[in-house]
Amino acid sequence: MNKIEHAKQMKQSKKRNRFIFRSVILLILFGALVFAVVSNITAEENAKIDIHDRAPDFQLERIANMDDTNDSTLRLSDLEGKGVMLNFWATYCEPCKKEMPYMEQLYPIYQEQGVEMVAVSVDLTELVVDRFVDQYQLTFPILHDKKSQVLDAYGIKPLPTTYFIDENGIVVERVLGELSLDRLEGYLQQIVPEET
């Protein structure tokens, strides 16, 4: 009787050990599978700076429409306390051209509500940017990323790429590609600082 019970107990513990062993192995293997697939999918988007990340601080020279200011440079951290729409663009990029008028249209409205727009141009020559800004009569600050440093820091691939950053410097939205007027307004509303 005792022997049988002992054997039963042995069997039980053997069974339990096997269950634990198999579960652990399967968990590790499927964990690796999920890791591989997820990494592969996100590798294409490759968001160096993504939603919920802190937007890296940078400082760039202002160009073009500088009549209204004495500051020749603009530093992102100086805008803390305001919502910031950070737009990466170039004059040779067709969708960028299309969304510029929308930005210009909404700029005065949202500036009053504490949102600043900053457009970082990745053009090589200042001249083309100057001419473009004149032609489109843009009033928000235009920065020139001559050495592609900020472009590299944010890991920008397609143009335009737009970051919507809240008053604490945290990225709320990251948009690849062209924005329509409605969508732009929707995103801007998300980063209007709360009244204190």
Next chain:
Amino acid sequence: MNTIKCTTCGHENEKGTTICKKCGKPLDNDKQGTLLNMRYDGSAIRSKTRNRSIVDKIWRFFSSVKVGVILIAIALVASAIGTIYPQEMYIPSNVDPADHYREQYGITGQIYYQLGFHNLYSSWWYMILIALIGISIFIVSIDRGVPLYRALKNQPIKRHSNFLKRQKLYNEYKAYSEDDKVRLLDNLKKRRYKLTEKDGHILAEKGRFSRWGPYVNHLGLIIFLVGTLLRFIPLMYVDDFVWVREGETTVIPSTNQQFYIKNEEFILDIYGDEEEDEIFVDALQNTEAPVPKHFETRAIIYEDVSKDVIGAEPELKEVQRGEIIVNAPVEINGLSLYQNSYQLNEFQTMSFTLRDIEDDDTDIVEFTVDLTEPESDYRFDNGFHIELHRYYPEYELVDGEPTSISNYPRNPGFVFFVTPPESEESEASFLAIGQNIPSGDNQYKLHLADFTVRDVSGLKIRKDLTLPVIGLGAFIFMIGVIQGMYWQHRRIWIHPNEQSLLIAGHTNKNWYGMTKEFEKAIDGTQFTILQDQEQKKDE
């Protein structure tokens, strides 16, 4: 219960066992006369024993060799399909893939594209397929390797006579002397068989380790697969690219703006320029474009030592200087910079002269536009004023509008405003390569007088710490293959009966070699060769 009781010795064997673990009696009584299946030495394959919980069911699914083979077959077919048309990364980057596949390969190309085969090897389903194969290999190995290991480690020396009788190589000897037996055992020992004895029963065994070959091989494969997974970890793997123009300093990607590179000079040698190339003259006549012989970038690597905010003017300190040549990269901070490609003769400056239409010989003014940093106003002592009103680095007409399609001066276009001295009126003219269009009845005409060009060097930035892991996996894989291929697990059982001696032999492969070896081992004895029972039956 879930056990099979041996009718001879009474040992309780696990369900699925085909040969009694204790006395070696075949447990499939109904199949008398057929040869024994010696796979996994007759031990029960673990997963086939019980499957109750979901974990056991998943385990059982993956432990099936059939499932593994089907997965491999699917992966083979898919991989083959992926080679029918080029993958997306190999088609020109300036075309829309959707159009490209349709135009180049017709309807099948379109289907190919729409089914996603143009990105097959990085598609999620292909990755899952490969991962499932990995899981299958892993579980199959555990499931079969462990019982096999235990069965061979604990194998009984004394086997039931039926076990011997149902081996492929078997014979019964009545006429032999003790001397013959001693001599046989001695010969086997000389042939590096390991002999164990129990109650007069003898087991001679050699090359057991070759049975682990497939499992070592699988271990290598799994390490290999893990190595490919490590590529997704940025610390382990970097694959980036940067274009650097001659004279330009730019940030090296993937270094967090810590390192910068300056292209001092780009050098291209082509075949046919030197005397020693004379032997290639005939071959070169068959090529349309010049054939590059050697290209390199003279580069300086700088480190930004300022701890300033991103975008601020970097404080550059030279850390390295050297030539980046194909296959001879420059190493910096664990990254290798490889010479990858180049673009020759990108415009750098353009010089223009202004002449009166009526006097085409005298230059009124001459000026140079720096295409990397063009100025907008050019004023001259003689009172002329020329304004660069529009500049298109890579000019193209889009819907009748002059537009630039890139940043780079590959096909520059200009709109100039020329204002003569003491005049308010200016004349506009458009200039591009091969184009000189006045805005109206212009009195002055601009001419392209001269230009300078520079080369652009394309550098690949690579870091791959996964290669040692992948190499190790491949090495272990090969060890497994060699282990399993060049050695065989051979066993000889000697079973004394009342009147006779039973001898049976088994090998996991190369039966011919086994027969020959036994032939040599009985040299000088009265023993005869072992009978191949399979062949005997066929006759």
